[in-house]
Amino acid sequence: MPKNQTLSSLNTHEISKRLNKDGLVLAVGPFTFCIKSSLPSIVNNVQKIYADFQLLSHDDLIDFYVSIKKTKGIRRFIKPQINFYSDDYSPFLPLPASQAFPLLEWGMNWCIAQHAHHYLLLHSAVLEKNGKSVILPAQSGSGKSTLCALLALNGWRLLSDEMALIDLKSCQLHALARPISLKNESIKVISAQSHNTVFGEIVDDTNKGTISHLKPSTVSVEYVAEPVRPFAIIFPKYQVNQAINVQETDKATAFMSVIENSFNYAVLAEAGFNTVAALIDQVQCHTLTYSSTEEVLAFFEEFAH
Amino acid sequence: MVTSILLSALRNPAVIKSFSASDWNLLLRQASSAKMLARLAYNFTKLDLTCHIPEKILHHINSEQVKVAHLHQQVRQEVQELDELFRKLKIKTIYLKGTAYLLADLPLAQGRYFSDIDILLNKDEISRIEIALKCKGWKSQKTDDQDQAYYRNYMHEIPPMQHILRGTIIDIHHNILPVCNDNKIDISLLSAGALIIAEKNILDNPTNYDPSYVLAPEAMFLHSAIHLFHEGELEQGLRGLSDLDILFSHFESNDQSFSQKLIKLAQQINQQQSLFFAWRYLDKVFNRALPEEARVFVAQYQMQTVRLLTADFTFTHLFNAHHSTTVTWRFTLAAQLAYWRGHLLRMPLRLLIPHLCRKSWLQLIEFTKKEPAKINKADALDPRFHQLDED
Amino acid sequence: MLLIKSSNLLHEYFSEQVIVFDPNTGQTHCLDNNVIEILGQMSTNKSNSLAQLKQFFTQECSNDEKTRINDYIQDMINNLLQLKLIRVHSL
Missing domain, CATH: 3.40.50 (Rossmann fold)
Incomplete structure (x- = not known):
């Protein structure tokens, strides 16, 4: 993979596939995030907002595995909710599904604030x-x-x-x-x-x-x-x-x-x-x-x- | 049993020399979720392996060490205040578990993630301590009468108390196993020979009265083993076994008769099984070479084959990383077995069934009422995080 | 009264204030920078008499000045005690 491949080099289908399967790996400043989600609003926003960010792979060292998932249970048909996960752990209460992207952003900040004590x-x-x-x-x-x-x-x-x-x-x-x-x-x-x-x-x-x-x-x-x-x-x-x-x-x-x-x-x-x-x-x-x-x-x- | 990468790294830290980036990624995930990253770092440093750790991973390790150091500093500060109180009340206290390892300056304390304080004292002193702590801002965590009664009648500790401002939790024990346990321990045998902790910072000791102690090495090890092998939830099981590993190798290297002392104490308090399990799984899970006396003890220990097979199945599966990358059906089954085993060991069936029924009923009520907020102390470390985005 | 200073204090000196970090409590305090002079006269491993401390700072002072300086030092000592930067050493 060329060193400076950015997210904009992938089409929507490919981005969506990565987010859905093994996770999309992006360099975010000094950190590397692996992002997973099957929600269309995450795909759209990530594609648009992170277009210029450097694309990395699972063969690189990854700092944080984050995902946005729909909550389980019957209530999801009436009032769909989502959770943020840092690997297996969910630090926040669920939010309405419409707030998926803000929650992802908030969660990524949380990861840095909790784990980057070399700064x-x-x-x-x-x-x-x-x-x-x-x-x-x-x-x-x-x-x-x-x-x-x-x-x-x-x-x-x-x-x-x-x-x-x-x-x-x-x-x-x-x-x-x-x-x-x-x-x-x-x-x-x-x-x-x-x-x-x-x-x-x-x-x-x-x-x-x-x-x-x-x-x-x-x-x-x-x-x-x-x-x-x-x-x-x-x-x-x-x-x-x-x-x-x-x-x-x-x-x-x-x-x-x-x-x-x-x-x-x-x-x-x-x-x-x-x-x-x-x-x-x-x-x-x-x-x-x-x-x-x-x-x-x-x-x-x-x-x- | 699938050997997780975390377990391989604990068993033989030198495996990291040939790690790929994806191996590191997996180890970082499993070790972080087990809160064992700083523990791994301790092993790597001891074996001079730090040069093999990529810089990115080192940042995570250092961050975790910083967090652990912060928790330790908070515990030391609490202990200073508690000691002042115990000295005033002239009560002899034995610090247990994490607090004890920290105060006794054991290598095990390095990189050990903990924040609760555990103390052991005479049952008659408990009500005095409780009142004194309440005056100092500590509050019982269980307010429900039934919970209170359950603790007071059947348990080896009173309900945990939490400081209303600092959030620190203190567990006050008068024994190390539930008092309703059929195999009740004579606590005076365990606490005999407890060691005084000299306070480094305090020059003055007005009453010439030393209030704080830790258990003697063999009692400390045995307590840790009894605790681990009576536990129903072994999510932190691997960490518990690794604690035993470090404790044992430390005490063993300082005292050649350590194993003999362990066997003697285990016989006195009738806890040979916990010692047997400790040695058996240090050998099976970590491949540790045991001294002669230990090997003989393990070989001669009698146990029903079925029970031993069940124990092996349960513990070899659960002394592993508990992470989404390691879960199998066997693992889930082992967790169920451990849950029942832990409860049965702590309580006779006639008490257990009503207790569990009531507990699950209450959980159901809780569940339908509201979803509980999950914020643990370490996450709440910085209240500023909660204002993020809020300018 | 005998006093002991907490160990390993760090400080950063500014024109009027001083910021003191106490690793024992994890707290950071912003104090009048004269505090450093007082802390400088105290030891972390042996007790210091408050009377001697006052005497040190009031050498060659008039009586009127002495009273004021003594009061000032007493205030500061009370504050330092409250912040746990110093402790009373009781015999």
Whole structure:
């Protein structure tokens, strides 16, 4: 198999066959997933959203075996439900079948958050332009994913929408380039930004409202194996009708905020502390309050120069 | 019996030298689901095999070791608090199982995945401890009267208690087998010679009173064996046998008379069968070379042929990976046999039947009410995961 | 009162605060960075007298300053005790 064969080289029939049988093996950043599912919505979404991802085989080392399966029992005829499995284990309660793809995405995040303790994992978006990277931690009300999608559509390379992977030894940021999960109004705002956006199915009535996934740019996926030095941590906050305001944050506060946003700081113990210390030491820390798209894009544009 | 790749790697870790990527994939899956990845890593390191492990697999191993270290740190912290309490109450406590291996700094503790704390104390002290723990934020997990009565009348422990904030579970035992068991153990014979655990961190000991102990080596091994061979659910059976393997080779290499001491203690407490099984399956499943005394003991042990054949069928099938890649009909049958055997050993039939009937009735009611949320402590390790996607 | 410092504490010093990681409890604390001076005067393997500690920090101080510094140290010690970064050594 040529080294850089992507999913787009397979037709729908072949993708569906692999998902149904032994599993479709994809490189997702530093991880390799084997995905199985017989659900048509998984086939459609995976084909569309993961088109640029590198195809691997069962002869490669695989990190995670994930599947989405219909639940058994009589109830499935009235109200079909699905479960996420990480190998034999199902960590979540079942969801309505319409939410299959969001559940797969969520489950893949879960696998990484539970098992990738060779990274410090932060709940944040990460983007890069001209070698300058920004970590955008996801505090509630930050509008992180919308901001992330805006930047990704304006020349920033997407490293991750959900998770910063910080190498414990080198302190470098590693990329995932996974789809960006958008909710409710954000979906419209982002589709209006560009004609080139590709979205997955729009799923209504999840416990987070309406969800759809934005396909990551081909360039972001092509460069997924390139790590980058952390340059800045910016704590965003969306505030209606506010002019843009950027403040430097003192580093002790930033340190504590980073910990709060980490998935595995507690588990990592000393290694976690040392990595956060090294990270804080080498980045600028800012808080950003914004409402206008133009203003916030202009700010980041300047930041990258 | 199909030998799983996990079992081959435990039996002879050097097999990994010729592993292909798909062999590694299978081993990773089976070992993760058995929570034995860190245990394997311990074996690989001991035999200097780490250089044969691909980097990707090493990441998984290291992650698991990090998780285990975190659980151990939490247990140590709980023990520190508990010791303070026991010292105040002047109660002598013996830590059992995982906690004991950790406190005694045994090689077995390395890479052993556990989070519950087990203690053994005098039956008369239990109510004092229970009240004291309740004052410190521990709560009984079984609130139903019938469950409470079942534990108090027939079991060797009180219902597990859980800390309301930290989620840690403590099992308080006054014996190591259910008290309704026909083969009741004189616990004083087992706990004789318990070893004091010196606290490394505490310089001050105001009362000069050492509250915490672990069982002596032969009692520790025998307890682990009794526990494993009275267990009805052997999903973690392979891990239990591997525990025995590591314990035995450690104690044996430190004390040449270890096997003799084991035989003597087993005779005293009338648990020769557990010792027989332990040695038999260390040999059969892991191909371990046993010392002379052990071989003689195993050869001379008398058991009905039918019962031995059943035991062999059950245990050789269940001391294996329990994973979707290894399930066969024989395996399923063995699991059923073990379930009944475990229950029968723990309880006479006259008590067992009503107990199981009631249990299945309750499960049925539970089932129709709601589907239980499945979140174990390790998964809930990080509450932040639950806000994923939620900006 | 005799005090003992918890072992293996890690810290990262900033302009006003210090972040302290305690591997024994797994907790991370953000504290006033003067704490480091106080912890620096304490040992993890032998007990330290609070009176001596206060004396050390109030050498060549006026009485008025002494009272204030003593109060400040007492507050800090209380806080450190609560966070389990130090323990009381009882005889």
